Amino acid sequence: xxxxxxxxxxxxxxxxxxxxxxxxxxxxxxxxxxxxxxxxxxxxxxxxxxxxxxxxxxxxxxxxxxxxxxxxxxxxxxxxxxxxxxxxxxxxxxxxxxxxxxxxxxxxxxxxxxxxxxxxxxxxxxxxxxxxxxxxxxxxxxxxxxxxxxxxxxxxxxxxxxxxxxxxxxxxxxxxxxxxxxxxxxxxxxxxxxxxxxxxxxxxxxxxxxxxxxxxxxxxxxxxxxxxxxxxxxxxxxxxxxxxxxxxxxxxxxxxxxxxxxxxxxxxxxxxxxxxxxxxxxxxxxxxxxxxxxxx
Ligand SMILES: [Zn+2]
Numbered sequence: 001x002x003x004x005x006x007x008x009x010x011x012x013x014x015x016x017x018x019x020x021x022x023x024x025x026x027x028x029x030x031x032x033x034x035x036x037x038x039x040x041x042x043x044x045x046x047x048x049x050x051x052x053x054x055x056x057x058x059x060x061x062x063x064x065x066x067x068x069x070x071x072x073x074x075x076x077x078x079x080x081x082x083x084x085x086x087x088x089x090x091x092x093x094x095x096x097x098x099x100x101x102x103x104x105x106x107x108x109x110x111x112x113x114x115x116x117x118x119x120x121x122x123x124x125x126x127x128x129x130x131x132x133x134x135x136x137x138x139x140x141x142x143x144x145x146x147x148x149x150x151x152x153x154x155x156x157x158x159x160x161x162x163x164x165x166x167x168x169x170x171x172x173x174x175x176x177x178x179x180x181x182x183x184x185x186x187x188x189x190x191x192x193x194x195x196x197x198x199x200x201x202x203x204x205x206x207x208x209x210x211x212x213x214x215x216x217x218x219x220x221x222x223x224x225x226x227x228x229x230x231x232x233x234x235x236x237x238x239x240x241x242x243x244x245x246x247x248x249x250x251x252x253x254x255x256x257x258x259x260x261x262x263x264x265x266x267x268x269x270x271x272x273x274x275x276x277x278x279x280x281x282x283x284x285x286x287x288x289x290x291x292x293x294x295x296x
Pocket of ligand 1: 086
């Protein structure tokens with residue numbers, strides 16, 4: 001059998017099969033090599049492996065099968081000689097191979113951290129031929145060298161759908177192979193500095209970000225008359241973002257008249273809930289020296 005010496009993948013015609021260790025790779029090879037009579041049903045095989053040296057295993061195989069209602073068994077013994085090579089994935093990884101560069105840019109650190117963590121999760125949970133040879137923080141964002149252009153494109157698109165922003169794709173010619181141009185793709189993903197559920201201060205009011213659709217965002221005003229509006233994300237560049245809201249303790253209430261404890265000043269405040277308010281959470285946001293209550 002031919003096996004990758006770095007990752008124990010087994011070479012089969014046309015591709016490499018992944019295994020977590022050498023024994024699993026050998027077991028698969030042996031099991032697949034057993035030739036069964038075509039009239040045998042319910043066939044099972046049990047393997048006992050013994051490693052004789054780094055490239056040799058002795059294998060005992062207990063075989064059982066049903067032949068026209070008769071249970072038959074047989075014991076086989078064999079030795080497997082392993083020839084080690086390096087699979088395509090491992091040789092690319094060792095050679096620093098990459099097809100695409102993914103550049104994530106945003107002015108907001110929390111959003112960058114979230115996006116970077118998501119990209120690493122996608123790489124870790126993806127097939128082994130999808131990997132990053134080099135990645136790390138750069139000024140204004142984070143760069144990944146990736147082994148697959150298609151995956152880099154999918155990730156860029158998914159980030160844009162989730163966070164808004166936009167993607168640019170550029171190519172550079174890096175050589176020729178078999179008469180074809182070899183291109184390296186660079187995906188520049190620019191994410192906005194606001195995210196869904198952020199609170200911001202605009203025109204003397206507190207607004208909440210309901211959703212982001214590429215370069216546009218839908219906001220709702222958190223006080224009467226609770227307007228909603230779509231705006232270009234870029235126009236919010238100078239709108240102050242507010243810290244996460246704190247929960248407010250309701251001291252007492254009668255109908256729509258409430259006595260609240262301001263969590264920032266620890267003073268009691270009289271407030272009127274919005275008409276027909278049926279929520280059960282009151283939140284508080286601070287901007288400057290003012291506390292804003294949100295009837296959630
Ligand atoms: Zn390998």
